[in-house]
Amino acid sequence: MSAVIEIEGLRKTFRSLRSGRRVAVDGFDLLVEAGQVHGFLGPNGSGKTTTLRALLGLVRADSGRMTVLGEPSPELLPRVAGQVGAIVESPQFFGNFTGYRTLRLLARAGGVPVSRVDEVLDLVGLHDRGDERVKGYSLGMKQRLAVASALLKDPRLLILDEPANGLDPAGIREMRDLMRSLSANGVTVLVSSHILGEIQLICDHVTIISRGRRVATGRVDEVLAGHDRHEFLVRVAEPERAVELLHAAELTAVVDGGALVVSGVSDPTVVSRVLGEQDLWVGELTPLRPDLESVFLELTGAYEHSSVPRQVGDSSLPQGEAVIDLDRGVDA
Numbered sequence: 001m002s003a004v005i006e007i008e009g010l011r012k013t014f015r016s017l018r019s020g021r022r023v024a025v026d027g028f029d030l031l032v033e034a035g036q037v038h039g040f041l042g043p044n045g046s047g048k049t050t051t052l053r054a055l056l057g058l059v060r061a062d063s064g065r066m067t068v069l070g071e072p073s074p075e076l077l078p079r080v081a082g083q084v085g086a087i088v089e090s091p092q093f094f095g096n097f098t099g100y101r102t103l104r105l106l107a108r109a110g111g112v113p114v115s116r117v118d119e120v121l122d123l124v125g126l127h128d129r130g131d132e133r134v135k136g137y138s139l140g141m142k143q144r145l146a147v148a149s150a151l152l153k154d155p156r157l158l159i160l161d162e163p164a165n166g167l168d169p170a171g172i173r174e175m176r177d178l179m180r181s182l183s184a185n186g187v188t189v190l191v192s193s194h195i196l197g198e199i200q201l202i203c204d205h206v207t208i209i210s211r212g213r214r215v216a217t218g219r220v221d222e223v224l225a226g227h228d229r230h231e232f233l234v235r236v237a238e239p240e241r242a243v244e245l246l247h248a249a250e251l252t253a254v255v256d257g258g259a260l261v262v263s264g265v266s267d268p269t270v271v272s273r274v275l276g277e278q279d280l281w282v283g284e285l286t287p288l289r290p291d292l293e294s295v296f297l298e299l300t301g302a303y304e305h306s307s308v309p310r311q312v313g314d315s316s317l318p319q320g321e322a323v324i325d326l327d328r329g330v331d332a
């Protein structure tokens, strides 16, 4: 597999009047390979947007090595920019324009044939709604219009910052189907989110960032398997007696509600044998698999910041922050 995005040792510090020096990204590494739908997951304020902005040359990194489609970024990014679609800064759309007109303008501005507009409207499932004004679109439709705008130039790599933010479950499913069909068409996708359920539904690979550092990376199922505590939920008639019997057999077990949780068990038949030998018959024995949420909380601790999640059309900074970036001319 070839690397589509490589980041090694990225570091970015901001200075603000109120809070002084703030390390937003602190020696971060990321590898996204061709064909992946790669989730970039981290709590609010953990450094996702800053990483993506640095990768795309929208903010100057202090140090680190980055490549996009094999070209050093941001120095030689222009060589591959035509093959990269990105929505990192929240796009603003004119509410009075229709989706079709919006995309036609963007196509003209980007030197893309206008015939491509129908194709991208189709791809994001907005074809039947392209003649309606954007102000009448739901949030999910606006997000899909944003994705459509990034797809105009038929990119090999699509980078989306929080594309499913604020979507209801149906909107998230649509977004997932869209990511999957793009991936099936050979597009590599990097999608950031602070919402675990989205990443688990949408992505095959994940990198987790916490306080500007990578804390996990790999296939979603491998990251989950790495945190499997081999726990089982066991239902029996006498849970208290069952715990005593399991402790006597040197197994770790606790009563949890009306059931037991037994940990560190590689072979669950041991549990049913120990209990069955004492006429305690197991009514249910269910493996408790870790989900991304428990892994995420374990790796990142509690949410570090509680800034309002961004959505299309919102400002890119937490509200109320008086921030001055000293990288004048690079970062607005």
Ligand SMILES: Nc1ncnc2c1ncn2[C@@H]1O[C@H](COP(=O)(O)OP(=O)(O)OP(=O)(O)O)[C@@H](O)[C@H]1O
Pocket (backbone or CB within 6 Å): 014, 015, 016, 022, 023, 024, 042, 043, 044, 045, 046, 047, 048, 049, 050, 051, 193, 194, 307, 309, 310, 318, 323, 324, 325, 331
């Ligand atoms: N232009 C800026 N000037 C000063 N500080 C900034 C700037 N941009 C980001 N930060 C700070 O850097 C840290 C990382 O922010 P960043 O937006 O990269 O996080 P994030 O993971 O994308 O969060 P969210 O999920 O809320 O979008 C935060 O503490 C944030 O306040």
